[in-house]
Amino acid sequence: MGLALGGAALAATPTLPGPPFPNYANGDALKASCDAGLKRATEHLHRLEQRTVDAGWLAAMDAFNAEIEDLGNADQFLSAVHPDKSVRDASEACELRWSEFATALGQNEVLFEAARKFKPRDAIDREMVKTLLEGFEDAGVALPAEQRVQAKKLADRISELGVEFQRNIRDEGVRVPFTEAELKGVPESVWKNAKRDDAGRVLLGLDYPTFFPLQQTAELEATRERMWRAKINEGGEKNLKVLAEIVQLRKQYAALFGATSWAEFTLRRRMAGNVAKAQAFLADVKGAVQERERREIEDLRRAKAEHLGLPVEQVHVERWDLQFYTERLRRARFSVDQNAFRPYFPPQESLQFCLRLIERLMGVRYERVEGVALWHPEVQAYRVSDAASGKPLGSLLVDLYPRDDKYNHAAQWSLRNAATATGRPSLAALVVNFDRKGLTLDELETLLHELGHSVHTNLSATRYSQQAGTTVKRDFVEAPSQMLQDWVYDKQVLKLFGEVCPSCKPVPEAMIEQARAAKDYGKGVRESRQQLFASYDLALYDGQARDPMALWAEMEGATPLGYVKGSMFPAGFAHIATNYSAGYYGYLWSLVVAMDMRTAFGGNRLDAKVGKRYRDIVLANGSQKPPTELVKQFLGREFNAKAFFDDLKK
Known part of the structure; x- marks a missing residue:
């Protein structure tokens, strides 16, 4: 991404579709690019404001959105990955400036009135206009002048605090x-x-x-x-203060619109529709897993007692015991040692395996492009194209390994969204942190999950960039990535490893069978934890004035393992401080949809016919159709939770 804004700051990459990715020598170069980008965006906005609302207005609006992506997304992304602190700092400052631009844009009365006047030509246009109008309304464009000013002030401060929250985690440098x-x-x-x-x-x-x-x-x-x-305790006391302020500001923001809480304000635009429905779903999950969680914890308690040579009644399972004794039990019962998979899954070959799976399943081709100047020498670039026609679809950038001051989780950034109306290619960035000596099966699952997001970005074929890929509703966005996770347990799928690495020793089928058997062990503890995270998120944003840390201690304290005094989990829970606020339940909600979509493949996870249909219906359409409509079209019926709850019983 990034257009030729700073002259020498950019390195030409003619072999990748779309404009070159910026390659900055220092923070000053990024700041210059940010300055120029905002200037150009403002000039484009003024031209758009003067435009007649005719049949081409919606396309012009989308062209403006596309330019904003090209001018700003890469500059904001680099704070997460760039090794130079001056560049990261400049990137953060740039992110805040673009955020202010976006909040002002959301309150632009000229564009709001133009969107209201525009006459859609078909269902895609109608969905696009509906999304635009909702965005303007949620930004406060229709509020009285004084409240509109307050909404912008609140939104800008929330964005600033979100950046601060993530910086406090990333740059802490704990050793x-x-x-x-x-x-x-x-x-x-x-x-x-x-x-x-x-x-x-x-x-x-x-x-x-x-x-x-x-x-x-x-x-x-x-x-x-x-x-x-x-x-x-990542983020520490300072992040607890940041989170408390974010919660209060979001409550104030929602109140401007007459909503009793941020959760109510947010969920009215989601698949769930309202807070009560999301809470009822989470209650069902809790009811399905809580007894299993208790049994698993008792198993762990006995395992710890045996390991320490103590009577069971003298032993208590602590939070830091969970993974250790879960792995011991998996090895004892199923002969599964996650670390034993590392020799079979070298990192680079694991990436190639995942790409080959997508190629086989969805009819695309990934071609590595050497010599592209990116933010770090180890970052890889891939050109993505349609296998049948050779048509370029977009690019994928992959940052595989950990390093100091890099984003330390796993995520995908949609840096550039595709648009068929203009032939615009996509750009996705996949950022993970894997051991150079190899991946466990769990880590291979993580890699495929995050690649699933980039596939959603790269294979989008929407008319407008604003409806492409991961712009779908927040409680659906995880479904395409979660659906693919299960593929790593399929022996036929894993045979593709031999195609990308003939010299690699194949993982023994017995290990995969054992891993499949062990996969369900610990599910009660794992899904109960997800249910707790989601319930805490909704409770935090339910409009009641509660301290984030006190609420967490109370809710975690009610679980079988209780709350650990002195622990500060909310200080590192970046999802709910940023764009998953009142939306973390979406991971479980999306999993319901994902597991139902998996049923379409039956016993053949490499069925290219079903894969192509999935690509053409679910992925290609982005948000230009509602997710319930896409899933119904793909499955031939309404989606349901049967597969999800059946799986919880295994």
């Missing part, structure tokens, strides 16, 4: 010191090459390739506890 003896049981590959302090202790960060293997394998409970506390 937990351990002696080698304290790392008993942890694979050497996790810590051998880590930096050391003056006392010779190993300094371990909180990135996924370090945190999870340690939690699963560290023999000493004190080691697991120290690492768990460091991770659960």
